[in-house]
Amino acid sequence: MRILGQTNIDFMGLRKYFFVVSLVVIMVGMGAIVTKGLELGIDFVGGTELVVEFEEAVPVGDIRAVMTEAGFDQAVIRTFGAPEDILIRTIEMDHGDQRTRDVILSLLAENFPDNPTIVLREDSIGPAIGAELRRDATMAIIVALFAILGYIAIRFKFVYGMGAVAAIFHDVLVALGLLVLLHGTSPYLNLEISQHIIAAFLTIIGLSVNDTVVVFDRIRENLKLYRSWSLYDVINKSINDTLSRTIITSGTVLIVLVILFVFGGEVTRGFAFTLIIGVIIGTYSSIYIASALVIEWVNRSQQKAKAAHKVS
């Protein structure tokens, strides 16, 4: 079976249009981050997070009313997967002499006496730990970017490294923006920034680089084979050569992720969703960001060199 034969699409001819598209999507995402704000999970802000299961579903509004009355007006309250499962998060660990979880649990027991709860999960994290995790996560992403830049610069050329890193930046920004836009639009999409999401972002980085490297590898090879061709033509041919593979691989990874998203349960849902966005963007960016930027940079430096020639 074959989905695609040899294609001959002029991908690079459309690059300017897609630069605009990417820019617009990033701007919209950034706008959403500024207006809606990033919702950081308990890992990064500290506090207490409880997931309780009621025997019968309770409207989130009722619980919020009870909590607000008791002074937890900043608490995040929402369903966790099933309507019976409720997630409650506050920034406090201790509530006076009592521990916050005890206060919350007794509040629920008092106000919903006929509807007993069991605790499915509970996390409490001190503020210092939250700050450390934030720092570690940022460090992880920065170190990963530099490691990738270094490796590709060594194996290919510095411009290619820059192209790959630019593609990563693009992917992370677009994914982050979309995450913030979509967070909370459905009770089944809880996309707060947790440790799982950070892991998902780092995986996006890995997958995006993976795709970019495959295209670059073909460019490296075709540059040797077609010495008389322009870079523009070589890159176009390389993308066409690898297109079939790109579609099949991204397709299978997507199938796997969609399964994880649908059947993996609440805990991995956000993770899978982030990766689904990431795989699609990663595939796109290896063509229209990484490769396209290589052309732009090479063209520009050639023009500069020509200009320099004219002057002298």
Added chain:
Amino acid sequence: MKKNRTKIIVILAAIGLSLYFLYPTYQDYQHTQRLEELSGADSVAYFEEHEEKIRQARLQRMKLGLDLQGGMRVVLEVDITRLLDELAENKDDQFEQLMEQVRTEAARGEEPVLDIFGRTFSEAGIRLSRYYGSIRDTDEQILNNLQSNADGAIDRAIQIVRNRVDQYGVAEPGIQRMGARRIIVELPGVTDEEEVRQLLQGTAMLEFKLLREPEIVFTVLERIDAYLAQEQEDPDALEDIDVDTLETPEFDPQLAEEEIERQHPFLYYVRPDQQGTGVSYVAEHHRDRVNRILARPEIRELIPDNFQFVWSANEQFISEGREYYALYAVHETPELTGGVITSAQATIDPQYNQPIVTMSMDSEGSREWARITGANIGRQIAIVLDDAVFSAPVVRSRITGGRSQIEGMANIDEARLLEIILEAGAMPAPVAIVEQRTVGPSLGEDSIRRGLNSMILAMGLTIIFMIVYYNTAGSIADLALLFNILFILGVLAGFQATLTLPGIAGIILTIGMAVDANVLIFERIREEQVTGKTLRAAIDSGYAKAFSAIFDANITTFMVGVILYNFGTGPVQGFALTLMIGIAASLFSAIVITRVIFDSLTERKGAKVSFG
């Protein structure tokens, strides 16, 4: 075939090794299934019969993370402000006030607590010697002392926590030091929050307890033995029998093992030492059984007042590959508690070149100690921390002045441990819980089920797709994929790594990635076939040309895995680990295994392999 012989051997070895590592996990699963089917007495009987095998399998099986089996993860931090507070003497209002200032400033976490403390007191013009040390000490000396005390607090806290968790009887606890001030405690299967908080945060209790007289100990042991033997023979007759009249046959070492076990259902497991000190030894895997026996109400009645069985904290010796613990019988009322100890120090005795621990006591303690030691020369006194015996030295002479010397440690590490234990009883090691995560067992089960379901579904779809799209070659890639999963699980089990939920996500992702390597190769082979190459030539150059792309792509992803593993904590690390193992395994199975299969398929002239 010949040129691939080494490769085939490596492949078979990898498969064999993975199966070998996974076998205990399979066994453990079988035992668990069996135990679940049986109920009540039957399951206890089954457990006792197969106890050793079950334990062995459990020890070597693949570990499941807390998110999958439920349990608690707690991060403790040594609380320096509280330590300073607890160490201070003659506290007054001014002290409390200044400490309050220190506390507020320390909460910001910008400066070491001791620096804040020193500055706050000197700014207020208060000499530290008012509350710490002796009147002649300078502030600097006191601060140095406090610093070394704070540095030691983490060691004390770890020992206290480890000891308590061991006594509490959690299976496979994880206790790990993180940095200079933190301890990570992982307690699988435990969800009783209040109990764990008390367990981890309570003050340590060090006691000196006199060992019971050997004759009495023997009588008690024999009584229990006789009772259990009678119960085996004729349980109905027990009620009418006066236990004291029961006789046990002489212990005859010539008898066959089973016979001894039948005649002596207690002494078979609890073996008194040859010197007649009243201390018995129990193999590690029999400890639970002995505990179960001793906890039975009928057996408790056979034990006299002020008589308590306590275990040694560590194994005492190893015989035939088994670790043996000592079971001490002590007076329940302690002779002295650890509060009287002022210092403990492990050193090497210069005279005999032996490790020793010297211990000093305050004046009140010294007086008591002189009386106790004087009255009990030649007897053993157990040093008990939170109900576990760390040492049971023999009293040589009456000790006056409070300075005692404890000998008989095998090496300096053992002496150092005893030093920490003695200090733990004397000095506070306050810890605060800075992070706590609890996963209820039902959520864990749900996660396993969902994780496995998605894994099977993802694999099934991928396998079908590959066969449809690449035909014979696709089914070969599928075979490699199955081996790939086997290798990942085998490596996880072999390294005793822990499988977590993000770990399962990592494996699922690897399924997708593993396919990529084969897709790259197969697409290349198709391209080569289009140029009119023979099958073998197309396969050869397809593999050769695809290699650099596969290599570079996997190396970069692997780098991301390494970085994730180093900077991430808990859940992220689990994901990174399976991702790295998965990349290594998929490189091996996609490049080596499929290649060997293609080679052997195309060996015959005119052979055909369809690439779809």
